Amino acid sequence: MFGKPGLRLIRVGQxxxxxxxxxxxxxxxxxxxxxxxxxxxxxxxxxNAISRMTVDxxxxxxxxxxxxxxxxxxxxxxxxDGVFCAGADLKERQKMSVSEVGxxxxxLRALALQLYNLPQxxxxxxxxxxxxxxxxxxxxxxxRIASMCAKLGxxxxxxxIIPGAGGTQFLSRIVGTARAKELILTGKLVxxxxxxNLGLVNECVRDANLRAREIADELxxxxxxxxxxxxxxxxxxxxxxxxxxALAVETQCYAEVxxxxxxLEGLQAFAEKRKPKYRGE
Numbered sequence: 001m002f003g004k005p006g007l008r009l010i011r012v013g014q015x016x017x018x019x020x021x022x023x024x025x026x027x028x029x030x031x032x033x034x035x036x037x038x039x040x041x042x043x044x045x046x047x048n049a050i051s052r053m054t055v056d057x058x059x060x061x062x063x064x065x066x067x068x069x070x071x072x073x074x075x076x077x078x079x080x081d082g083v084f085c086a087g088a089d090l091k092e093r094q095k096m097s098v099s100e101v102g103x104x105x106x107x108l109r110a111l112a113l114q115l116y117n118l119p120q121x122x123x124x125x126x127x128x129x130x131x132x133x134x135x136x137x138x139x140x141x142x143x144r145i146a147s148m149c150a151k152l153g154x155x156x157x158x159x160x161i162i163p164g165a166g167g168t169q170f171l172s173r174i175v176g177t178a179r180a181k182e183l184i185l186t187g188k189l190v191x192x193x194x195x196x197n198l199g200l201v202n203e204c205v206r207d208a209n210l211r212a213r214e215i216a217d218e219l220x221x222x223x224x225x226x227x228x229x230x231x232x233x234x235x236x237x238x239x240x241x242x243x244x245x246a247l248a249v250e251t252q253c254y255a256e257v258x259x260x261x262x263x264l265e266g267l268q269a270f271a272e273k274r275k276p277k278y279r280g281e
Contacts (some may be wrong), residue, residue, distance in 0.1 A: 025042065027040045035225070036071070039074065073120055075216045077213075085129075113140070129151045130151070130153075139174060156184075157184065
C-alpha cells in the first residue's frame, strides 16, 4: 500500500461520509461493526483550534477507544472544509496567565502522547491547513494522508515559542534531523505534494478524507486486528532501541500471534483462495 516516501496522486471515488452533529469540539463515531472509530474535529468557528475543551473531549474519546478491543483502526479527520487543525486556540491562550500556559502546553503534550500510544492503527486525514499543534496531532498518527490543498508546518518560532506537543521530536523521527530543523527553525509551510516528497505524509491525494477512509476500511476488513496491534507495538517500541534489543521486541510481539485463531484462518483462507474472516481471536 505504501512504498518509498514520495508524491503519489490518487483519484478516489466519491463517497458520502456520515457525521454526528454535536456541540462538542470533537465527535466520535463507530463504523464497520465498531471496528473503525472516526474522530472528527468540528470547531468551524475557530478552524478547529485546540482549546482546553478540545483537549479534554479528545482525551476522553481516546481513553474510551483504547479500552475498546473491537476497534482496530482510528481515523482522525476534520469536518471543516479546508482546515485540519489551526493549532492551539490563541484567543484562549491570550487570556491565560503565565502560570496557566505551562500546564496547558503539558496537557497538549500528554494528549499527543496518548494518541501516539493508542494500540490501534491511527490515520490522520489532512484535508487542509495543519499547523502548530494541529500538525503535531497528525505527526503522532501512524499514517498521514494529505490533500493537494493541504498546508503543513510547525510555525511556532514565528510566535517566539517552540513546538510544545512533541513536534521537535516526532518531526525529526519522520523526516530526519536536517529537514526537521529547516521546517521548525524557519516556520516554513509546505503543501501536500511537498509534504509527500519530504516523507512527511504517506500520500498526497485529491481528497484526504475519502482516501483515508478507504485505507481504514481496507485495514479493518482485510488485516488481522491482533497482528495490527502487535506490528505497531513492535515498530514503536523497537525503533529507538539497539537492533539486538529491537529484534527481541519483535520476537515477543510475534509470539503473541502464533497461537491465535486468526493466524490459522489466514493460512486456511490462502489455501482456499478466499478472503479471510478475521475475528480478533
